Amino acid sequence: MTTPSTSTQHDLSSGADWIACEPAEVQKSFLDELGEDEILxxxxxxxxxxxxxxxxxxxNWRSWVIMGGRGAGxxxxGAEWVRACVEGSRPLDPGRCHRIAxxxxxxxxxxxxxxFGxxxxxxxxxxxxxxxxxxxRRMLIWPNGATAQAFSAHEPESLRGPQFDGAWVDELGCPAVDKGTNQPNVFLDPKSSESFLPAHSNGQRDEVIQMQYLRAMLGYWRAAENNPVSxxxxxxxxxxxxxxxxxWDARPYPFFPANAGLWGDAPNYARGHWVTGRLSSRSLASVVREICARAGITSQDTGTLxxxxxxxxxxxxxxARAALQPLMLAHGxxxxxxxxxxxxxxxxxxxxxxxxxxxxxxxPESPPRPQHSRAAEAAMTGRVRLRFVQSDTDYPAISEEAVMPDEATHAVAASELPLLLTxxxxxxxxxxxxAEARIARDGVRLALPPSLLHLGAGDLLRLExxxxxAAYRIDRVELGAAQLIEAVRADPGVYLPEDEGASIRPTLAPLPVFPLFLDLPLMTGDExxxxxxxxxxxxxxxxxxxxxxxxxxxxxxLxxxxxxxxxxxxxxxALPAARPGLLHARDAFTVRLTSGALSSIDLPTLxxxxxxxxxxDGTPDRWELFQFASATLVAPDTWRLETLLRGQLGSDALIPSVWPEGSFFVLMDGRPEQIDLPLGARGLLRHYRIGPAWRPLDDPSYIALQDSFAGIGLKPLAPVHLRAAAQADGALRITWVRRGRIDADxxxxxxxxxxxxxxxxxxxxxxGVGILRELTLSTPVWTYAATDRIADLQGGTVRIDVAQISARFGPGFRAVLTLGA
Incomplete structure (x- = not known):
């Protein structure tokens, strides 16, 4: 091949694809025409x-590179290419290649x-x-004498000497997981039967090992002494x-891996081989060296970072000190x-x-024995909050907070780091x-002899x-006839890493929301x-x-x-009125939902x-509470509700003659929440603005409402069993039974x-609309005298309505009894 070229895909699909697209009779004809040997x-x-x-x-190509994702084949x-190279027409016939690497x-x-894969x-x-x-011999031998020998990229010298007709070379890569270089080829994927962690790995996410692997591989092979010219x-x-x-993944970072709802392999990114989104990262050591170099510090050692x-x-x-401090605090x-x-x-x-x-x-200036000390507990912080920029997502500024389990204070020690962190x-x-603040409460002061001059600031010591x-970290050293040491207690175990995934906020247009206020009777009694x-x-x-x-x-x-x-x-x-408290097995209506879903339940659950x-109807105080047992999906987002219990929890007084088509339906499953309303604001007009929480208050997506609320939860329920019984003297005895709003079941x-x-x-x-008589009673009984009734009926039919009185609300829902002449 004289000039490099990049091949394109073949014009024709595979024969299997072609046959699969044909009608069944063509597929049958194709198989029938094959002999037994051809089928085998x-x-x-x-x-x-x-x-x-x-x-x-x-x-006439020299190198062929296959670029594809996991599962691309x-x-x-590669295996089939090797076969095509070494196999002849018959099992013992030679192929065009005799030795493969x-x-x-x-x-x-x-x-x-x-x-063996x-x-x-x-x-x-x-x-x-x-x-x-x-x-x-680390070798495959075919029946025709062809061979394929295995080689490791870590032993390039072993490729010298043997003469090869062709080579199958795998790509290089390393997972971003603890000890990934132990087995760079393995991949952690819970959905795959080939999911493995590298040998001796604890499974923690580790981009540093991936970075070091690539630096080592690319640096080694770019050196002329390791990669000679032919x-x-x-x-x-x-x-x-x-x-x-x-x-490298073609899906845009950080939407991959953050959009786990779109891509099923997104959780694999954290410990996978992907370099997307990671190539721009720097090793901690390189950043520290750059800061030191810009400050003129040439004698520095970052080898252990x-x-x-x-x-x-x-x-x-x-x-330089101020520039290094956030890194020192974050990385320890x-x-x-x-x-x-x-x-x-x-x-x-x-x-x-x-x-x-x-x-x-x-x-004289130091104690003969170690002098231990402990800081006062009152000086300790029990709650820490850190603000930073989150990585692997759309870079929001977020906060993380830690609190000691035994901490009762609300005081928070807040800090901010200009770092990109998970x-x-x-x-x-x-x-x-x-943890460091609690552990470092304990300190020790002592003097070391000249024989221990190798111990200095930053070193750990343990008193035999x-x-x-306990281990103590040396924080301060005074040199003299001996080393006067001040150290604080330390525990390297608090530096163990953690990892988890991230998510991206959906990209949404600032569209209005649709709110409904519901002034309802008490449902659980806890409202x-x-x-x-x-x-x-x-x-x-x-x-x-x-x-x-x-x-x-x-x-x-807010x-x-x-x-x-x-x-x-x-x-x-439309849904006509029905008697409350009864199970209406044949009543039904259809509702189309904006979002969400409904489900059927059995009778005990109902x-x-x-x-x-x-x-x-959408007004705050016109809502009937009801229950349904059966919900059937009859069209997209459309449900047929059957087996109804109407007028529940005292809302029977609000059932109209018919709920017309276009009435509003709200599932009371805990998602509708009560707003904060002072008791003194009941019945007063208040202004509300409602919209997406991530938009400012003055955004056009907010809608404005004005409403007042009577506080239906305070309103007594309508009495029941309102009856009139004739007495011997012609009077009527009017009786009823009260209902309770609270703990009445x-x-x-x-x-x-x-x-x-x-x-x-x-x-x-x-x-009509006129009030003939009005009384306040303390018992659920009233006698309608015969003379009063005769006088009232001269004008036509009369109605008797009864309501229980609340000291905070006034008269409640009314029960009505009609009397004729």
């Missing part, structure tokens, strides 16, 4: 089954993937052409300009000066040096700061014979009786809705944040209060709780 050979004819990208490109393509990251990778050479070969694996074709043994790293800096902003000109390392060299030491890597108590020096890293930092076995509920929905849902309230229309204050969309719909047909919903009590301060009723005798 068909599974091993790769040209028939292969996808276009799995076939070698046409032309790269291993199968199989080159992988490690010998184990070659054996487990390229040779599910798509490896042995699995792809027909029985009469299958090679034998000779483990001691005298035959004038190129290096391995052309690093054409080296490919597994894997271990960490990744995803992003770090220095917003103003400052000195110290800067100490030793022999004219500024050394940076990770706290988690410290090893405590044993110090015999007998070796301590007795000086949420797990931010949480680990706050927990570490809190100390029953606690604030006078406060209304609010149900909010939107399509798409903005994530949360904010409710702002004001008395005058100015100076709005009243409530609604985290979940309510299940709201509109009725598609009678226990399940599937409670509200039906109304228990069967054990002799009577239901009163629920009001006193028992009181308002009884009216009405004719």
């Amino acid at each position: 050979a068909l599974p091993f004819l790769f040209d028939f089954w292969a996808m276009p990208h799995q076939l070698p490109p046409a032309g 790269k291993t199968r393509a 199989l080159v992988g990251e490690t010998l184990d990778q070659v054996r487990e993937v390229m040779v 599910e798509s490896g050479i042995l699995a792809c070969s027909p029985p009469d052409r299958r090679p034998e694996w000779h483990a001691t 005298s035959v074709y004038g190129g290096p043994m391995l052309d690093m300009a054409r080296a490919f790293v597994w894997a 271990h960490g990744l800096v995803r992003g770090y902003a220095i917003s103003q000109v400052t000195d 390392f110290d800067a100490v000066e030793r022999d004219g060299v500024l050394r940076f030491v990770m706290r988690r890597d410290g090893v405590a040096h044993p110090v015999p108590v007998s070796a301590l020096v007795d000086l 949420r797990a890293e931010g949480r680990q930092i706050t927990e570490r700061w809190l 014979g100390d029953a606690t076995g 604030v009786p006078h406060a209304p509920h609010i149900a909010v929905t939107a399509e798409p849902w903005p994530g949360a809705a904010a409710v702002y309230a004001s008395v005058t229309g100015q100076g709005f204050a 009243n409530r944040t609604v985290a979940q969309a309510a299940v709201i719909g509109v009725t598609q047909d 009678l226990a209060g399940g599937n409670l919903a509200a039906l109304g 228990a069967w054990e009590a002799p009577d239901i709780p009163l629920g009001e301060e006193t028992e009181s009723y308002q009884l009216r005798v009405m004719q």
